[in-house]
Every structure is written in structure tokens, then in C-alpha cells.
Amino acid sequence: MRSTIAGPALAVILVLPAPAPALAALGYEEAQTAASSARMLERERKSGEAVALVQQKFQECGHAEDARPCRLLLQFTLGGLLERHAALQPTASTQLLNEAATHYRNVLGEAPNHATTLNALARVYQKLGDALRAEALLRQAVDAYPNDGVLGVLLGDFYRAERRLDRALDAYKRAADGDPEVEAPRRRLIELYLDLQPPRLSDLMKVLADLESRFPSVAEFGYRSIIDRSYRTQPSLAETSLLKWVSVLARSRRLMKASLESLPAGWTARPLTDLRRYMEAPGQRHASMWWSERPERSHVLVEVALALGHQRLLERDPSGAAAIWETGVQLAPDFAEYMFGPLRGQHMITLDLLTELASLYFKYPSLDPGDRKFNAVVNRLFQSKGEAYKADDLQAIQRHHTILGTIFAKKKVWTSSHFALNGIFQLENAIGTAERRDQRDGSYQPLPELSAMLAEGKETLGDRAGARRLFLQAAQTYLDTDQLDHTKEALDRASR
Numbered sequence: 001m002r003s004t005i006a007g008p009a010l011a012v013i014l015v016l017p018a019p020a021p022a023l024a025a026l027g028y029e030e031a032q033t034a035a036s037s038a039r040m041l042e043r044e045r046k047s048g049e050a051v052a053l054v055q056q057k058f059q060e061c062g063h064a065e066d067a068r069p070c071r072l073l074l075q076f077t078l079g080g081l082l083e084r085h086a087a088l089q090p091t092a093s094t095q096l097l098n099e100a101a102t103h104y105r106n107v108l109g110e111a112p113n114h115a116t117t118l119n120a121l122a123r124v125y126q127k128l129g130d131a132l133r134a135e136a137l138l139r140q141a142v143d144a145y146p147n148d149g150v151l152g153v154l155l156g157d158f159y160r161a162e163r164r165l166d167r168a169l170d171a172y173k174r175a176a177d178g179d180p181e182v183e184a185p186r187r188r189l190i191e192l193y194l195d196l197q198p199p200r201l202s203d204l205m206k207v208l209a210d211l212e213s214r215f216p217s218v219a220e221f222g223y224r225s226i227i228d229r230s231y232r233t234q235p236s237l238a239e240t241s242l243l244k245w246v247s248v249l250a251r252s253r254r255l256m257k258a259s260l261e262s263l264p265a266g267w268t269a270r271p272l273t274d275l276r277r278y279m280e281a282p283g284q285r286h287a288s289m290w291w292s293e294r295p296e297r298s299h300v301l302v303e304v305a306l307a308l309g310h311q312r313l314l315e316r317d318p319s320g321a322a323a324i325w326e327t328g329v330q331l332a333p334d335f336a337e338y339m340f341g342p343l344r345g346q347h348m349i350t351l352d353l354l355t356e357l358a359s360l361y362f363k364y365p366s367l368d369p370g371d372r373k374f375n376a377v378v379n380r381l382f383q384s385k386g387e388a389y390k391a392d393d394l395q396a397i398q399r400h401h402t403i404l405g406t407i408f409a410k411k412k413v414w415t416s417s418h419f420a421l422n423g424i425f426q427l428e429n430a431i432g433t434a435e436r437r438d439q440r441d442g443s444y445q446p447l448p449e450l451s452a453m454l455a456e457g458k459e460t461l462g463d464r465a466g467a468r469r470l471f472l473q474a475a476q477t478y479l480d481t482d483q484l485d486h487t488k489e490a491l492d493r494a495s496r
Helices: 028-043 047-059 065-088 090-110 115-127 131-144 149-161 165-178 184-195 201-211 216-230 235-251 257-262 270-280 295-314 318-331 335-339 349-363 369-390 394-410 423-441 448-460 464-480 484-495
Strands: 002-006 011-015
Touching: 028 047, 028 065, 047 065, 065 090, 065 115, 090 115, 115 131, 115 149, 131 149, 131 165, 149 165, 149 184, 165 184, 184 201, 184 216, 201 216, 201 235, 216 235, 235 270, 235 295, 257 270, 270 295, 295 318, 295 349, 318 349, 318 369, 335 369, 349 369, 349 394, 369 394, 394 423, 394 448, 423 448, 448 464, 448 484, 464 484
Parallel strands: none
Antiparallel strands: 002 011
């Protein structure tokens, strides 16, 4: 192997003999040590010695398949040493860059989709003034591995550096579509939308909305960036983005008072000042709040209340959580807003709040002596269930029956003087409504937990045949959802 390192006055030609056949092949850990030693020599401005060391150790790797990690590491190290040295030796730069490119290509010969090496080789081609070759290299890699989001990001970054922004957008979108799990192409897409002048805000807001559930940290970054850029000149856009940003943080249980410190220090608009005031004392009722003036704002405030209540529970403060959630119920939008108003089609966050409150009262009886508060929650759920039936919204109807059935099942209330105030009635209706939805939509909802709860109620009431049938049904649907431990438990209970 031959390499040239140009010094201040002359070029030093390093020719290393092959190792003696009797020597054992170099192991990967020894290759790592050699690479670290070479980087130390490089920092001491001894690039020639660094290259000589790595070349010698590379010869010792051998050609066997199990020596591949050794070869790849040392070839990549050689490429990096030569590329960096080229920046210090202008007169020998072209030669050194070409040698670096050779080493990077050798790595790709054995690992063709190694993103770091592809990026390094494309960078070297650009330094050599051959942008077309760099583009062809990255495009070929993306075409060969279309589901590799990291490679798609490299191509997008290349186009972005070249100011070919439409192509960069296409590359990032293709990378995101090809790899549904990776965050990088989605974050790059947001960054590019923000950099476009004028920004494509409608496209950006749509992309962010799609990212909220799967990639909340990317959505959070995007909304906060919009606030940073718009709070002075476009206050309404900043307010809309604040609602979205707060919602994303609250749903992912990451909203705290300290979170607000990341917003612009000079932003003193009412939405932010009111939010700060609420978060200082979330268990108190606040008059004249911006967040209470419209249902879509109240919806987000209830998400905030849920997040802050859960934080109090983590701090072992159930009474604090109860105060926050009880205040949140007073601030929550009416159910009619979800059935017929501006919140139609959105997740009924008020139901989540009522469910958490009922569970809290059940777990900590001292918070609700005499079940007065618990009964108030149940009454409100029955009222909203009536709204769901009035709207003939099967999804909302099913959810109400599920929540009520779960609440009564936890309290072991299987029968009652009123036909609907028990777990059996509510769970049977939840499962029946789910079956109606499946028949209508061609869907399949396993719902093993509901079948198991209903089976327990039947068993308690002495209906052994009904309990056995439902436990078997639960076992089948647990199996459908790959919950093997629960499958066995349900089968054991059926057999008893």
C-alpha cells in the first residue's frame, strides 16, 4: 500500500512491507487502539507517522471475512487522516484527496450503505470540484437502499448545501416516507420549510400536525421555531403555534413551568402570561383567562391539567392532583362541543380527565368520603353519553360505555337497582357497540381487556358458562394482539 504525505519542503513516500505470514491477524480491538494512537499523533502534527502506523496495522488485518471490521475501521481512518491533511497542504491537496477517496471507496466496496463513509466520499468529491460525482454517489445509494432514512438525509443535505431546495425537500420527504421510524429526515424537513423565503407555512403546519403523535419532539421543535420567528410580526400565528406547542408537550407529559423558559424572553402577550399564571397555581380557578375564551383553547388547557396532575402523582401528592383535575373539569369544554361544535372529531380530552378523577377517588378514598365526588363524575359521564347517543356517534358511544364499564368493574359493582349503573350493562354495551362499528367499517377491534373484565363480572354473579365463554374470547383476542402471558391467564381462568 502506498500513500503520499506532503511536508513543508518535500513529499515523503511511505512504502510498508507486508506482515510476515506467521503473524496472527490483527483483532478489532487492536485496530481501535491503532486508530486512537493515529489520531493522537495527528493532534501532535505528526500526520506522516499517523498514516504509517495505520497502514502497517491495516496490512496486519488480513483478508479473512472475520477481519472485515478491522479492515473497514483502518481504511476509514486512513481516508480521514488524508482528507484532513489535505487542508493543511494546499500544494498536495488534490493528490491527498484522491488517495482519501480511494480509501473511502474501498470501505464502500465492503459496506456499500455505510452512511458515514458515503458522506465522507461525497464531501471529498465536492472538495475536488466534482459535485456531479458527489450527487451521483448519493443518489445511487438512495436508489439502492430506499428505506434507509439516513442515506436520504445525506442526499437532502447535499442539495440543501447546493441551494437546490426543491430537490432537498423531495429528498427529505422520500427519506421520511421510506423509513417510518427515523426522526432525522422529518426534523430536516421542518428546518428547510422554516428556511424557505417566504416560508411555506400552510405546508409546514400540515406536516407538523401529522408528526404530533409519532414524533412529538420534532413537532415541538417546529412549533417553537414558528413562535420564535413570528411573535413580533405575526402575533396570531404565534398564538396558534403556542396552542399546538403546549398541546404536544402536555400529551407527551413533558410540560412543566420550566418548559416556558424556552419561549422568547421578550414575548409578553396575554396567552403566555395567562398560561404562566395558571401553571403557578393550576389547582385554583382563574378568572378572565385567554385559555377559557374558546373551546379549542379550553381543550388544550385540559390537556395541561392532565399533565400537571400526573406530575403531582409522581411527586406522591394525590390531593394536589385531585385539586388540579377538579379545577380542570370546571374549565373543560362541554361535550356538545365535541359532538356538534368546533371540536367535532377531536379526541374527547374531558373524558380522559373524568376517568382519571374517578380512578383517583377509587384509589384514595380519603379524597372523596361518601363517594359524593365520584357520583358527580359518573353523572357527568352519563350526561355526555346522552349527547353521544343524540349524535349517533358510535365511536363516542363505545368510549363512554368502556369508561363507565371500567370504572364500575374496578369498584366491583356488577349489579344495581338502576339497569345501567353497573359494570355488566356498560361492558356488554361497549363490546356490542364495537361489534356494530366493525360490521359497519369492516374493522376489527380485539378488546381482550373488556372481555376479561366482563367475564370476571359473570363469574362473580355465578354465570359460569358465560364467564367461560368470555374468558375464551379474551384468550383468543389476547393471542391476536401477541399478549401471550395474558392469553395463558385467560385460558387458565376459563379452565377453572
